[in-house]
Amino acid sequence: MIRFFYRRANGIPILSRNKIETIAQSILTDYKPGIEIEPAAVDIEHLAEAYFDLQMDYQDLSHNRSILGMTVFADCSVPVYDGKKDEAKHIWVQEGTILIDNSLLKDDQIQRGRFTVGHEVGHWVLHGCYYAPHRGQLPVLTNWKQPVVRCRRADIGFQRRILKTDDDWLEWQADSLSSALLMPKDAFIRAALNKFKEVGLATEYYVRGADADLDIWLDFLARKLAHLFEVSVQATRIRLENLGLIREKEIEVGLLWA
Numbered sequence: 028m029i030r031f032f033y034r035r036a037n038g039i040p041i042l043s044r045n046k047i048e049t050i051a052q053s054i055l056t057d058y059k060p061g062i063e064i065e066p067a068a069v070d071i072e073h074l075a076e077a078y079f080d081l082q083m084d085y086q087d088l089s090h091n092r093s094i095l096g097m098t099v100f101a102d103c104s105v106p107v108y109d110g111k112k113d114e115a116k117h118i119w120v121q122e123g124t125i126l127i128d129n130s131l132l133k134d135d136q137i138q139r140g141r142f143t144v145g146h147e148v149g150h151w152v153l154h155g156c157y158y159a160p161h162r163g164q165l166p167v168l169t170n171w172k173q174p175v176v177r178c179r180r181a182d183i184g185f186q187r188r189i190l191k192t193d194d195d196w197l198e199w200q201a202d203s204l205s206s207a208l209l210m211p212k213d214a215f216i217r218a219a220l221n222k223f224k225e226v227g228l229a230t231e232y233y234v235r236g237a238d239a240d241l242d243i244w245l246d247f248l249a250r251k252l253a254h255l256f257e258v259s260v261q262a263t264r265i266r267l268e269n270l271g272l273i274r275e276k277e278i279e280v281g282l283l284w285a
Contacts, residue, residue: 028078029057031152038157039196044203044269050152051207054078063211066218068257071144071209079151081123083144088128090115093179096143097126098150100159100174122159122174125151138259139184145205146183150176153200184262210256210266218255219272222248236276245273 031050034041042050055063058078062069075081087108088094097105099120107126109116120126125147131140150158159174182198190196220231226244235242253263267273 040153047203048207048212064213066214071141075148081125084126085129086126092130094177095128096147096178098147098176099124143183145208146201149201149204209258232272232274234274234276
């Protein structure tokens with residue numbers, strides 16, 4: 028398994044989107060050579076368990092389903108929800124455990140569940156020094172912060188956010204790595220360009236607004252790619268934009284002179 032080292036500020040990695048793409052590609056190539064270029068769904072749970080030696084566990088993480096995932100960086104007790112008693116309970120969890128809410132096992136939540144697993148893997152890969160700087164050692168109780176990240180519904184799924192706080196950056200990085208693992212850059216571009224060719228597009232990107240019929244076709248494109256990679260349509264649309272496959276028309280701004 029590859030280990031990554033990067034500059035940090037207050038324990039948070041300093042990473043550009045391109046650097047996260049490189050990290051994801053290195054992981055996938057080391058995990059299963061060729062998977063990074065073949066347009067197909069990545070088995071994210073197998074990647075978590077077989078490559079990172081993480082343990083997957085499904086629990087009711089909150090009474091209102093607001094918490095979708097947790098990553099545990101050191102042995103500790105974490106709160107979950109006991110539906111039978113309608114109250115919180117604590118369970119002992121080992122280092123290297125990813126907990127996913129049971130609601131994501133439903134058929135209509137599979138895509139969100141896959142992205143959530145990828146998001147938690149992102150935290151494990153990138154944020155151990157932030158949540159558990161002394162991983163593998165007994166915690167010092169003075170000023171000790173529990174070595175667990177709890178990800179709420181609003182934290183996962185690539186909502187557009189303004190990056191101001193440490194938490195904003197941590198969640199953006201986990202989202203970005205999840206996206207890059209589930210929709211590998213080279214494989215995704217290859218799949219998208221094949222779809223471009225099917226409708227007669229010879230370019231490597233499409234400018235929104237250039238053709239009314241193709242603008243309508245963009246929704247079909249996102250749904251086809253989402254089905255291929257087993258991710259949400261929303262995540263697919265953002266991936267198309269972030270990789271420059273779909274671009275907005277540039278607006279020329281003139282200067283008014285008095």
